[in-house]
Amino acid sequence: MxxxxxxxxxxxxxxxxxxxxxxxxxxxxxxxxxxxxxxxxxxxxxxxxxxxxxxxxxxxxxxxxxxxxxxxxxxxxxxxxxxxxxxxxxxxxxxxxxxxxxxxxxxxxxxxxxYADPICPDKSFIQKSNENMMSFKHQSLIVPSFTMGLVSLVLVTVLIFFAVIYFVKKMKKGRYSAPNSERIEALLSYDSTGRLPDQNHQLYVLMLNCTETMRNFFDICIPPQRLAEVVISSRQAMKYSLSEDLRKKIYAYQDSSEPLQISSKDLNISAMYILLRNSPSVQPPSNGWGRIPEENQITEGDDLERIRQIRNILAHTKYDLDYERCKKISSDLTKVIRRLQEGILRRRNQL
Structure with missing residues (x-):
């Protein structure tokens, strides 16, 4: 197809x-x-x-x-x-x-x-359940009627038990929420050989400043008055990036006649990235979205991609950042913040 x-x-x-x-x-x-x-x-x-x-x-x-x-x-x-x-x-x-x-x-x-997600129904479980049902039907032909009833009761109870466990896990909050600033801070405060606490703190502060700069850039590219409309139309693509609070707002909006009240402060880096990459006012990175930019590639799209890549390093994976790696990321973030701030000024002057 x-x-x-x-x-x-x-x-x-x-x-x-x-x-x-x-x-x-x-x-x-x-x-x-x-x-x-x-x-x-x-x-x-x-x-x-x-x-x-x-x-x-x-x-x-x-x-x-x-x-x-x-x-x-x-x-x-x-x-x-x-x-x-x-x-x-x-x-x-x-x-x-x-x-x-x-x-x-x-x-x-x-x-x-x-299927590898712990909350996803397992194919082997479904297959085994079907096999067990077929086996049970075959055996029920030769067992007394009271035994058949007892086995049926036990089987139904077991199936209900597993169904309840599955839906409880499915409803757990925050499964796909991006790690928050506390998570990033915890990763950066971990001390090991070659890592300096003051350097980690500097990197953490830079990441927060970079997020705020990206948010200011975002507000120019996607005006606040259009944000609710854009988020609603893109919520399927953003489902792994929405915070728990924002998901609640969207669910409540679907059952309400009231307008959706939302600002860029409700969005994390991943959510802003998804919306910006689909915005006609942002040119794609030199290597395309989702790929690491080269050192000499410094367009606005390249820097947005850098922010996301660095955010993934800090929040998605358990990198053991040594001093040199920490220093390199700090340098990259400093340059990204400066270039994006210059871009924000240019765009404001064009309004």
Whole structure:
């Protein structure tokens, strides 16, 4: 089945290099300027389908601890998979490596979740339940009627028990909420060999300043009076990035005649990033969205991508930041803040 104008919906993605190469050959996928295969197979952002297609840009490097999803017309975004039971990438990877991580494209389209997610219904559980039911029906033909009733009661009780556990887990708050500032501060305050507490504090303060600068930039690109409309129309793509409070606001809005009261202060970095990348007033990064910019790439889009990449390092993964790494990130954030502030002034003068 075709997906939009550029891909095919498939039942599953390749799980070996040979399968990947064969699939790429069928789609006539080429290679990027570095000779890397551009065949891509990932779930859609709403986790309702798996799509294969030929990526149109450079096969960039993505952070460990993330999976890729399809957004827009062929772009890629990464989401955290550190909570998966297994299969989450433990090293940085490219789209050419996706076949090595089946957990990142093995989805339950009915419940819109990854099977590796602990709260997602397990295929093996469903299959075993069906097998047990068939076995029970067969055995019920030869057991006394009172035994059959007893076994039925026990089976129903067990199924209800597991159903209750599943829905309780499903309703737990904050499963997909992005780590807050306290989480970042906790990561940065961890002291180990080669790490200086004052440097960690400086990095934490810079990250907060960078977030505020990004928020000021966001308010110019997406005016406050249009924000509620934009968030509602994009809530499906943002479902892994919305805070618990904002999800409650949106759910309440759906059942109310009152207008949705929201400001950019309700949005974290991930949510602002998703909305900005879809804004016509922001040019895409030099390497495209979702890929690490080079040192000499300093457009507004490049810096927005830098903020997200650094945020992922600090909040999604448990990097042990040594002094040099901490110093490099601090330098990058300082430059990003300065360039974005200059861009904010330019845009305000054009209004």
């Amino acid at each position: 075709k997906y939009k104008s550029f891909g095919n919906i498939v039942d599953s993605c390749p799980r070996s290099r040979t399968e990947r190469d064969n699939a790429a050959s069928k789609l006539n996928c080429g290679v990027d300027k570095y000779g890397r295969n551009l065949y891509t197979c990932v779930p859609t952002a709403d986790l309702t389908a798996v799509v294969e297609y030929c990526f149109k840009s450079t096969a960039g490097l993505y952070e460990k601890g993330t999976c890729l999803i399809l957004v827009g017309d062929g772009d890629l975004d990464d989401i955290s998979c550190t909570h998966f039971k297994e299969g989450c990438p433990k090293v940085p990877f490219r789209i050419t490596d996706l076949y090595q991580y089946p957990a990142c494209h093995n989805i339950n389209a009915k419940d819109r979740c990854f």
